[in-house]
Amino acid sequence: MNGLIEGLQWLVDPANWSGVDGVPARVWEHVQLSLISLAIATLIAVPLGLWIGHTRRGQFWTVQLANLGRSIPSLAVLSIAFLLVVKLAPANHQELAFGFLPTIVALTLLGIPVILINTYVGVQQVDPDTVEAARGMGMNGRQVLWRLEVPLAMPLIMTGLRLAAVQIVATAGLAALIAGGGLGRYVVDGFALRENDRIVAGAILIAVLSLLTDAVFSLLAKATAPRLTSSGRARAPADVDVVRGEVTPPT
Amino acid sequence: MITLEHVEKRYPGTAAPAVGDLSLEVDEGETVALVGPSGCGKTTTLKMINRLIEPTGGRIVLDGTNVLDQDPVQLRRGIGYVIQHTGLLPHRTIRQNIATVPHLVGWDDARIAARVDELLEIFQLEPELLDRYPAELSGGQRQRVGVARALAVDPPVMLMDEPFAAVDPIVRNRLQDQFLEIQERLGKTIVFVTHDVDEAIKLSDRMAILNIGGVLEQFAPPETVLRDPANDFVREFVGAERGLKRLALLEVGDIEVEDGPVVDPSATAEEARTAIEAGGFGWVSVVEGGELLGWVDHDALEGCATAGEATSRPFSAYVTARDSLRQALDSIVTSRTAVAVVVTEGQHYRGILTLERISKEIVA
Amino acid sequence: MIVHDVLTRALAQGDTEPLIRWIWITDHVDEIVSRGLQHVYLTVVSVAIGFLIAFPAAVLASRHRWAVSPITSISGVLYTIPAFAFIFLLLPVTGLSLTTVAIPLIAYTLLILFRNTLAGLDSVDPEVKEAALGMGLSRRQLLWRVEVPLATPVIIAGLRIATVSSIALITIAALIGRGGFGQFILEGLDTFFWTPLVVGVVLSVALAFLADILLLGLQRVMTPWAEAAGVRAVAT
Numbered sequence: 001m002n003g004l005i006e007g008l009q010w011l012v013d014p015a016n017w018s019g020v021d022g023v024p025a026r027v028w029e030h031v032q033l034s035l036i037s038l039a040i041a042t043l044i045a046v047p048l049g050l051w052i053g054h055t056r057r058g059q060f061w062t063v064q065l066a067n068l069g070r071s072i073p074s075l076a077v078l079s080i081a082f083l084l085v086v087k088l089a090p091a092n093h094q095e096l097a098f099g100f101l102p103t104i105v106a107l108t109l110l111g112i113p114v115i116l117i118n119t120y121v122g123v124q125q126v127d128p129d130t131v132e133a134a135r136g137m138g139m140n141g142r143q144v145l146w147r148l149e150v151p152l153a154m155p156l157i158m159t160g161l162r163l164a165a166v167q168i169v170a171t172a173g174l175a176a177l178i179a180g181g182g183l184g185r186y187v188v189d190g191f192a193l194r195e196n197d198r199i200v201a202g203a204i205l206i207a208v209l210s211l212l213t214d215a216v217f218s219l220l221a222k223a224t225a226p227r228l229t230s231s232g233r234a235r236a237p238a239d240v241d242v243v244r245g246e247v248t249p250p251t
Numbered sequence: 252m253i254t255l256e257h258v259e260k261r262y263p264g265t266a267a268p269a270v271g272d273l274s275l276e277v278d279e280g281e282t283v284a285l286v287g288p289s290g291c292g293k294t295t296t297l298k299m300i301n302r303l304i305e306p307t308g309g310r311i312v313l314d315g316t317n318v319l320d321q322d323p324v325q326l327r328r329g330i331g332y333v334i335q336h337t338g339l340l341p342h343r344t345i346r347q348n349i350a351t352v353p354h355l356v357g358w359d360d361a362r363i364a365a366r367v368d369e370l371l372e373i374f375q376l377e378p379e380l381l382d383r384y385p386a387e388l389s390g391g392q393r394q395r396v397g398v399a400r401a402l403a404v405d406p407p408v409m410l411m412d413e414p415f416a417a418v419d420p421i422v423r424n425r426l427q428d429q430f431l432e433i434q435e436r437l438g439k440t441i442v443f444v445t446h447d448v449d450e451a452i453k454l455s456d457r458m459a460i461l462n463i464g465g466v467l468e469q470f471a472p473p474e475t476v477l478r479d480p481a482n483d484f485v486r487e488f489v490g491a492e493r494g495l496k497r498l499a500l501l502e503v504g505d506i507e508v509e510d511g512p513v514v515d516p517s518a519t520a521e522e523a524r525t526a527i528e529a530g531g532f533g534w535v536s537v538v539e540g541g542e543l544l545g546w547v548d549h550d551a552l553e554g555c556a557t558a559g560e561a562t563s564r565p566f567s568a569y570v571t572a573r574d575s576l577r578q579a580l581d582s583i584v585t586s587r588t589a590v591a592v593v594v595t596e597g598q599h600y601r602g603i604l605t606l607e608r609i610s611k612e613i614v615a
Numbered sequence: 616m617i618v619h620d621v622l623t624r625a626l627a628q629g630d631t632e633p634l635i636r637w638i639w640i641t642d643h644v645d646e647i648v649s650r651g652l653q654h655v656y657l658t659v660v661s662v663a664i665g666f667l668i669a670f671p672a673a674v675l676a677s678r679h680r681w682a683v684s685p686i687t688s689i690s691g692v693l694y695t696i697p698a699f700a701f702i703f704l705l706l707p708v709t710g711l712s713l714t715t716v717a718i719p720l721i722a723y724t725l726l727i728l729f730r731n732t733l734a735g736l737d738s739v740d741p742e743v744k745e746a747a748l749g750m751g752l753s754r755r756q757l758l759w760r761v762e763v764p765l766a767t768p769v770i771i772a773g774l775r776i777a778t779v780s781s782i783a784l785i786t787i788a789a790l791i792g793r794g795g796f797g798q799f800i801l802e803g804l805d806t807f808f809w810t811p812l813v814v815g816v817v818l819s820v821a822l823a824f825l826a827d828i829l830l831l832g833l834q835r836v837m838t839p840w841a842e843a844a845g846v847r848a849v850a851t
Contacts, residue, residue: 003707071779071823073786075797076816079804083634083812170697174787177804187703191790196707203703207696214695303749328751338746342764342840352750384843400750410749 007200016201021185023205030182030209033172037104038165041111045164046157049116053123053153054145062120069113074106074171081106082178098179103172110171111164118160122153151226158224162217169213173206183209252314252440253277253300253408259308260295260465269295270465272309279407282434282441284451287461287468288488293444296465297410300442301327313408328356331409331439335417337397339385346381349400356404370399373433391422395429402437411443415450427453448489452477452496460485474500494613495577503579503604504572506612508593511603513538516559523547523558532588536600537563543592543600569594572601576612579604632809639810647799647814654795654822657788658781661717665724665777670770672725673732674758683733690729693722698784702791716788723784724777731773735766768841771834775827782823786815796822 010016017023052058081102089096126149134144176184186202189195255275261268270292277283285293298304300311302323311318318326339348346367353363371378374395385393394415401409415423415430431454434441445451451458452473459470462484469481477497480486489496512530514523516539526535527549537544537558545563555561570579570591582591583606593601640647669690676682701719709715739762747761763770786797794801796819803812834841 004704006707007704067779070776071783071820071827073783073797073800073816073819075786075789075800076783076819079800079812079816082804083809086807166695170699173697173699177790177801184699187699188790191703199703200707203700206700207704210695210697210700211692214691301749303745324751324753326751327749332746332749334742334746334749336740336742338740338742338744338749340743340747340761340765341740342838344840351747351752355751355756384840386840386843397746 003196003200006197007204010197010201011204026181026183026185027205027209030169030172030184030206033100033103033107033175033180033182034165034168034213037107037168037172038111038161040104040108041115041164041168042161044108045112045115045160046119049119049157049160050123050145050150050153052116053120054141054149056124059120059124062116066113066117069110074110074167075174075177077110078102078106078171078174078178081109100180102178103175103180103182107168107171107175111168114163114167115157115160118156118163119153122156122160123149125156126152155221155225158217158221162214162221165213165217166210169210170206173202252279252281253442254312255296255300255309256312257309258296258299258306258311258465260292260299260304261307267464268307270299270306273461273465273467274309275459275467275470277440277442279440280438281456282443282454284455284458285442285444285461286446286448286451286458286488288463289446290463291461292463292465293461294412296461297412297442297444300410301330301332303327328352328404329406329408331398331401331406333397333401333409333411333414335413337385337393337417339393339397339400341385344382344384345376345388345396348385348396349403351400352403358404366403370402373402373436374399374429389422390418391426394418394422394426398430398433402439406439408440408442411441413444413446416445416447423450430454449496449499452499460488495580498576498580498609498612501576501612502572503570503574503576503593506576506608508602508604509608511536511590511592513600514558515539516544516557518558520552520555520557520561523552523561524549532590534588536592537561538600541599543594543598566592568592570604571595576609580606580609583609632807634809635813636810640814643811647818650795650798651818651822653793654782654785654797654819657713657716657720657785657793657795658778658826660713661720661781662724662728662774662778664717665721666728666774668721669725669728670732673729673736676729676733677736677762686729687726690722690726694726696722698723699787699790702788706791711791711793713793715791716785716793720781720784724781727777727780728770728773731776732766732770735769735773736762738769739765764838767838768834771830771837775830778826778830779823782819782826786819795819 011023019025049062052062085096085102085105123145130148130152131144134148139147172180172182173184173187175182176188183202183205186198186205190198190200190202253276255273258270258273259268260270273292273296275283275296285296287293295304299306300313300318302318306319313326313330339345340351343351349367349370350363353366358366367381370376371381376392376395376399380388380392380396385396388396394417398411398414401411415426418426427450443454445454455473457470457472458476460468460476460481462468468488469476469485471481474497476485477489477493477500480489480493486493512526512532512535514526514535514537516537518526523535527533534546534548535558536546539559543566545565547558547561547563551561551563552558568582568586568591570582570593572593572595579591579593583589583604589606591604593604595601672682672686676686696719698719701722702715705715705718709718743761743765744757747757752760785795786800788794789797789801792798796815799811799815799818801815803809803815
């Protein structure tokens, strides 16, 4: 228990709140890394998921990818991204391998599967009768997608973004292992320097940032959910990630 | 056999009781239908008998003991229970499903196997179904298995909640007929819930018509309910076609039939022509020693000396004494000459039924 | 710090190290086996303990709906705390022991196992339950003879997700020397010697697939009826 208290003491020490290695700087680094990665992952995965859900093409591979995403350790993704940059970067620009680039590549790769599968399932689960009725009324494919499928898929898309964001924030903590910044620095450096208070403070900050991310995205999900009852918004459906193997079974 | 005395079910937080004050007596070997509009508490009443729903007042006496004094689990093992979608256990084979209660009450394997065979025969189920899972059966087969399972330990009493509502009308009709046959053999005391008045009329010895809140409006044999509805509620509930429905309950043998135009094969063609004219149908039945040979008309008699010489043609449809008047009516309206010919076994001619004759029964 | 030394070296000479040197593998068979056993052991212990907690919680919640919300909230928080942070939060308390790794893993599996078990129990047709009660099954018999068997495909789907996720997560514990195959990944990362990194990644993914297939097989054996009933516990 002493360790935890030391960690909290470290956190309230004003000395640790300034400079390049201060808490605000590290939090900002962490948030930047996460936001950039999430944005890229979203730009790739949401349109792709909409396309797959709308056309029903490539469903099999989407499920496979989601399962693969679950079974590849995030540490492995980070290492592979690092390795890729080392191998591909010109010999005189090896510094690219350290810092932002491999971290963002890894975090983006980690975020894609869960956004993709949730978007795809969100579109795919729209009642076929509703789609048929919409087509019967004369909507074209684009109108069906934007007026029907996207609004109805919104809750699951937001679930995908939330799960991806939490995973990205968590894994950004590991970026310190490949000389990246962010809050993981406190943990990794603290461990190397045997400074328990610094380790614990870093761990607390990462945990709090993850919980905050989860909370913010839950609120966003509520705000964007379609109204399905006159009294309020529909309850968000269960995460595709965890409930019922039939949606995303591993393998 | 089953006596409900001032039975009441109130749900907390609701003003009106689901069942207010219901008294009802079901005799041994009798089939009683609980019918009424939704909200009348018919299903609630049924489920209070096996205590799937606990009454909040009154007594339910089954075979001399108050069910409320018994352990509900033991009680239920002694009562057959069938529900709409059968509730067969999806993860157990048909054999295991039927064996559920025998197993619970501790029968040995040999006895269970023998009983399963017996039920198979009673319900005319193919033996190869036994090792299949419920999902692999048709709706009708599942329903029969559901009833067979309920009868597995040969309980004297059976409760059925909309037992045939989930199958299509053709299958339902067949299952109902089979139910009647089996019930005739087994003589169980049966209480069943249905929203289908025709089903109640067809299957029950007595029907209990319930109004909202479990108010018993009439408790009488279907024939009485149809002929003499107790009040406007019952009259409206059984519907405008109650005269027609009543016909389903009466058998051709119950009423007198008319003789109709008949000649012996030995009769001359002239006599046959006279009979045709007298009958007014344009044909005459040819009957030899009580046996119906067929019918002849003016064209068939052309150039013949006797009725027997003419080629008599068979009737396209008959009714028998065991058929209902409703079937007779159907036969009449589909025949070209608006007449149903009544025969007994071995093509013995009994007479004819006309629309006028049947409409007299409707009015009666 | 290690990375800076590595950086210096890498900047000086560029990367010429091949992805795999087979000789390393033959030289390290014993270590690979012992890391593998550690990985499997941690997975089995964590998922088993997680299930022992989540299963009764789900049964409770299926009987008393009010329990769903608090259990989901608590396990949701535990699920959201990154394993990486959780391990280091526990470090001052439980040290470099297996417990430090097992607790975050168990915490992580709770939500998955709870939700799937509850979803499985909830998926049982109410008519089937009513018919079973109507035939005279007691509540306990209803649970063990009807609800749990029928929930099995969904429960095992949960176990598959929890197991695969745990196998992946354990690699993070390499930071405190308890990471199973993850140890090789970290070793490769630290030394720019890619062979152990590749071996660690490949073996931990392979282990996840193997565990998944085994659990899928288990589900097939345990629920021969599921195919007939059209239960899609697998979409592969």
